[in-house]
Amino acid sequence: MKLRYYILTSAIVLSMFGCEKELVKEPQQDLTDEAVFESPTTALGAVRGIYSTAQTFDFYGGLPQVIGDYMGNNVDFVGTFPTLQELNNFSGVSTNSNVSGIWQLHYQVITRANKVIARINDVPGLGAEEKAQYTAEAKFLRALSYFQVCNLFAQPYQVSSGSNLAVPLVLADFTGTIEYPSRSTLNQIHAQIISDLNDAAAVLPVQYGDAKQTRGRATKGAAYALLSRLYLYREEWAKAETAARNTLSQGIYDLAADYSFYSGNTNEDVFTIQNSAIDNGRTGNGGWAAYYNPAALGGRGDAPFSDDLVSAFTSEANDKRYAAKVTGTATDGLPHLFTTKFPDAVNNSDNSPVIRTTEVYLNLAEALAHENATPSAEAITILNTRIRARAGLAPKAANSQQALIDALLIERRKELAFEGHSRMDLLRNRLPLRNGNPAAAFGGAKTILPIPQREIDNNPGLQGQQNSGY
Structure with a gap:
C-alpha cells in the first residue's frame, strides 16, 4: 500500500467531515489527530466521515457495481469510456485509472476506520457506550470494504479454497512508521x-431513533446480514443460515409489498448508503443513475439490459420486476431497456442499496437448499411465498436439491439485478461471467481486477504479487 494512504489517514483530511461540515472551523487544509479526537462531537464527525468516504463513486457510489455488471451477463456495454470497455472485454491492464481509484478509495475507508478504532478510547468526555458503538461502526465499515475489495481483486473462494492471495491486510493506525504490507x-x-x-x-x-439512521447506519442486523453473505460465498451453509436468521430475528426487517421501496428507508432496507441531492457520491460522470438511465431521463445510458437478462425475465410472463423498466436511447443512439431502480440521474439522490431484506431471505433459502439433500420445505416456501408471489409469479415446484438451488439462483439474479451482486453470484457458483467467451470462464485471469501498477511500483511488499494475466 502506498505511503499516501497513510498520510491521508494520519492527517484526517476534511472529507472525513462530509456529514459534519459545520464542525470544521480551523483554517488549515486538514486537522491533526488531536483536533479530531479531542471531543465527543469531533469524534462523532470522524465516524461519520467513514460513511461519507464509503458514499463515494469509487466505493458504493456505483462504479464497482457497474464494473461488476460490465464483466457479467446482466448488462451490455454501450458506453464510451475505454477504461470500462477494456474491463468489459476482459482486456484490462494494470494502469487502468478506474481500477486504481477503486483500490485507493477502499483503503481510505479502511485506514479511516483503523484510525477511529485506535483512537476512539482516548476521547475525553466520550462515554463507554459511545466508544464501543463507534468502534463497532468502524469495524462494520472496515469489514464491508475488505469484503468488496477482495471480491474485486482476488479470485473467489471456490478457485483454491481461499488459499490464493487477496489484498494487503492493514489493521493498525499509522503513527509514523512506514510499512509496506504484502498481500x-x-x-x-x-x-x-x-x-x-x-x-x-x-x-x-x-435500530436508531429514526428510519434514515436505522437503514443507513451500521446495526446489529446489518452486521449479521453481511456475515450471511460472506458465509454463503464461502459455502459455509450452516453459518450462513444462522447469520441470516440472526438478521431476521431483530424484528425490524420484512419484504416490501411491492417494488416502490427503493430509497424509502423501509423494512426492506437492512443497510443502505444514504444520498440526497446535496450530499451524494457522484463525480463528473455521475453515479448509479447516470449509467442505468437513458439520455431522456438525464443518464448516459451506458448499461442497459443484456439480451441474456431479458431472456431470464421473459421465460415467464408477467414478472412485475421486468415490468418496472423503461425504454430509452442509450449512448450508442439506439433504443434499449433500462432499470428504474435509480431514477434520479439529475441530482444522484438515489440511495445505494448494500443489503436488502430480500437478499437475506435468499441467503437463508440457498443455505437451506444446500444443507438438505431433500428439497427444503422452508426454502421452497421462501422461494414461492416471499419472492415469486411478490413478483406476480405462480409457485414453482422443486423436485430435487439441484432444482431448488437453480430456482433460487434465477430469482436471485432477477431480484438483485443492477445492485452489484451478479458477478460474484456467477463466480461463487463456478459459472462463466459470460457464455461463449473463454476469457470469462470461471477462474479466468481477467475475471478479477489487476493490482494497480502504481501500488506495485511504490510498495516493495507487492512486487511479484500481481494477479496472473496482468
Whole structure:
C-alpha cells in the first residue's frame, strides 16, 4: 500500500467531515489527530466521515457495481469510456485509472476506520457506550470494504479454497512508521471480516431513533446480514443460515409489498448508503443513475439490459420486476431497456442499496437448499411465498436439491439485478461471467481486477504479487 494512504489517514483530511461540515472551523487544509479526537462531537464527525468516504463513486457510489455488471451477463456495454470497455472485454491492464481509484478509495475507508478504532478510547468526555458503538461502526465499515475489495481483486473462494492471495491486510493506525504490507490470503482477509462483524454485532444497536439512521447506519442486523453473505460465498451453509436468521430475528426487517421501496428507508432496507441531492457520491460522470438511465431521463445510458437478462425475465410472463423498466436511447443512439431502480440521474439522490431484506431471505433459502439433500420445505416456501408471489409469479415446484438451488439462483439474479451482486453470484457458483467467451470462464485471469501498477511500483511488499494475466 502506498505511503499516501497513510498520510491521508494520519492527517484526517476534511472529507472525513462530509456529514459534519459545520464542525470544521480551523483554517488549515486538514486537522491533526488531536483536533479530531479531542471531543465527543469531533469524534462523532470522524465516524461519520467513514460513511461519507464509503458514499463515494469509487466505493458504493456505483462504479464497482457497474464494473461488476460490465464483466457479467446482466448488462451490455454501450458506453464510451475505454477504461470500462477494456474491463468489459476482459482486456484490462494494470494502469487502468478506474481500477486504481477503486483500490485507493477502499483503503481510505479502511485506514479511516483503523484510525477511529485506535483512537476512539482516548476521547475525553466520550462515554463507554459511545466508544464501543463507534468502534463497532468502524469495524462494520472496515469489514464491508475488505469484503468488496477482495471480491474485486482476488479470485473467489471456490478457485483454491481461499488459499490464493487477496489484498494487503492493514489493521493498525499509522503513527509514523512506514510499512509496506504484502498481500494476505483470501482466508486471512475473510477471517478478519468475520471477526470484525462478530465484534460489531455484539455491540451495535438493533435500530436508531429514526428510519434514515436505522437503514443507513451500521446495526446489529446489518452486521449479521453481511456475515450471511460472506458465509454463503464461502459455502459455509450452516453459518450462513444462522447469520441470516440472526438478521431476521431483530424484528425490524420484512419484504416490501411491492417494488416502490427503493430509497424509502423501509423494512426492506437492512443497510443502505444514504444520498440526497446535496450530499451524494457522484463525480463528473455521475453515479448509479447516470449509467442505468437513458439520455431522456438525464443518464448516459451506458448499461442497459443484456439480451441474456431479458431472456431470464421473459421465460415467464408477467414478472412485475421486468415490468418496472423503461425504454430509452442509450449512448450508442439506439433504443434499449433500462432499470428504474435509480431514477434520479439529475441530482444522484438515489440511495445505494448494500443489503436488502430480500437478499437475506435468499441467503437463508440457498443455505437451506444446500444443507438438505431433500428439497427444503422452508426454502421452497421462501422461494414461492416471499419472492415469486411478490413478483406476480405462480409457485414453482422443486423436485430435487439441484432444482431448488437453480430456482433460487434465477430469482436471485432477477431480484438483485443492477445492485452489484451478479458477478460474484456467477463466480461463487463456478459459472462463466459470460457464455461463449473463454476469457470469462470461471477462474479466468481477467475475471478479477489487476493490482494497480502504481501500488506495485511504490510498495516493495507487492512486487511479484500481481494477479496472473496482468
